[in-house]
Amino acid sequence: MPELNLHQVQASHQAHTVVNRIDLRLREGEIGCLLGPSGCGKTTLLRTIAGLHAPSGGEIRIGETLMASDRVNVPTEKRKIGMVFQDYALFPHMTVYDNIAFGLDKFPAALKRERIQQLLELIGLPQVGDRYPHQLSGGQQQRIALARALAPRPTMLLMDEPFSGLDVELRESLAREVRGILKSEGISALMVTHNQNEAFAMADSVGVLKDGRLLQWDTPYNLYHQPLHPFIADFIGQGSLISGRVCDCRAVHTELGLLKTHLPFGTESGEEVSVLVRPDDIIHDDSSDWKLEVVNRAFRGSHFLFTLKLPSGEKVMCMSQSHHDHPVGSKIGIKLEMDHAVVFPKALSGE
Numbered sequence: 551m552p553e554l555n556l557h558q559v560q561a562s563h564q565a566h567t568v569v570n571r572i573d574l575r576l577r578e579g580e581i582g583c584l585l586g587p588s589g590c591g592k593t594t595l596l597r598t599i600a601g602l603h604a605p606s607g608g609e610i611r612i613g614e615t616l617m618a619s620d621r622v623n624v625p626t627e628k629r630k631i632g633m634v635f636q637d638y639a640l641f642p643h644m645t646v647y648d649n650i651a652f653g654l655d656k657f658p659a660a661l662k663r664e665r666i667q668q669l670l671e672l673i674g675l676p677q678v679g680d681r682y683p684h685q686l687s688g689g690q691q692q693r694i695a696l697a698r699a700l701a702p703r704p705t706m707l708l709m710d711e712p713f714s715g716l717d718v719e720l721r722e723s724l725a726r727e728v729r730g731i732l733k734s735e736g737i738s739a740l741m742v743t744h745n746q747n748e749a750f751a752m753a754d755s756v757g758v759l760k761d762g763r764l765l766q767w768d769t770p771y772n773l774y775h776q777p778l779h780p781f782i783a784d785f786i787g788q789g790s791l792i793s794g795r796v797c798d799c800r801a802v803h804t805e806l807g808l809l810k811t812h813l814p815f816g817t818e819s820g821e822e823v824s825v826l827v828r829p830d831d832i833i834h835d836d837s838s839d840w841k842l843e844v845v846n847r848a849f850r851g852s853h854f855l856f857t858l859k860l861p862s863g864e865k866v867m868c869m870s871q872s873h874h875d876h877p878v879g880s881k882i883g884i885k886l887e888m889d890h891a892v893v894f895p896k897a898l899s900g901e
């Protein structure tokens with residue numbers, strides 16, 4: 551029984567559809583992330599699940615309860631959802647203890663004290679109950695906001711860009727920490743972010759949205775290695791698309807040679823396709839006779855990322871150790887280390 555089940559969910563702003571027929575299942579205890587560029591509909595979808603925005607179509611179930619459909623719209627406070635939103639700041643005039651106690655007024659006093667102390671320990675801040683929010687760092691405040699949302703034991707947690715106000719270095723480590731906290735509480739959660747590292751640090755499953763459509767809902771590993779759409783190939787990690795022609799049912803001919811592949815359903819021999827090449831598929835090797843021209847380079851500290859030109863003019867990227875300091879215009883040796891090429895029909899690449 552999935553904790554959250556969306557069936558063909560649609561949402562609009564002023565007759566403009568911004569969430570388009572989304573199907574999604576989040577299992578009990580699973581952590582999911584919605585990832586996508588600005589304006590793709592992430593927040594609208596999250597607000598629709600929370601009951602803060604009425605869907606214009608489809609059905610939303612949490613556990614076995616139908617929360618929204620064309621006949622039903624359960625109000626937010628009855629959905630038993632915890633929320634940590636970007637603008638969901640702590641009450642500045644209340645202590646940390648009172649902030650967490652906010653949603654616990656129906657709890658008997660002793661149970662309330664016990665739950666708050668348990669949560670403060672869970673988030674690694676057992677001593678801060680008497681402090682006010684302004685006496686805490688941004689990361690600590692966000693952990694308190696999480697504790698406040700978890701306090702009444704909601705059925706699931708929704709988070710909208712919860713770390714966006716924090717330093718880049720802190721965001722990823724806090725995402726990992728929050729994952730640990732959610733797992734130890736055994737709570738299902740759905741988080742919205744446009745930061746891939748945060749999504750990967752946090753989630754069991756990640757959904758990539760584009761123009762209101764969910765293109766793929768999958769593990770981070772599969773999104774990187776088996777993207778279903780060129781947009782995902784581009785959005786997740788780095789890479790380039792080069793031209794290829796299908797040779798037989800298991801291979802594609804490209805300028806980099808004949809590459810083994812699992813072809814998309816319906817692809818025919820002789821068909822022109824786009825082939826994804828990741829920087830780690832092309833290894834720089836000074837001893838190789840296969841040379842390509844460097845047309846761009848980016849120093850990343852631990853490595854160089856070279857952009858190389860193929861004879862046709864198409865470009866691929868190549869990762870190399872940081873002491874291989876080759877200038878733009880020079881030719882460097884390469885070898886290919888690609889297990890299975892990811893291939894897209896040409897028509898999809900233009901979308």
Ligand SMILES: Nc1ncnc2c1ncn2[C@@H]1O[C@H](COP(=O)(O)OP(=O)(O)OP(=O)(O)O)[C@@H](O)[C@H]1O
Binds near residue numbers: 586587589590591593
């Ligand atoms: N209250 C509103 N009224 C009208 N249009 C809206 C409203 N809120 C959002 N939109 C539009 O709906 C689309 C989706 O917005 P949404 O905030 O869901 O995207 P998002 O993916 O969360 O973006 P971001 O990452 O920038 O927060 C955008 O085109 C946005 O302009």
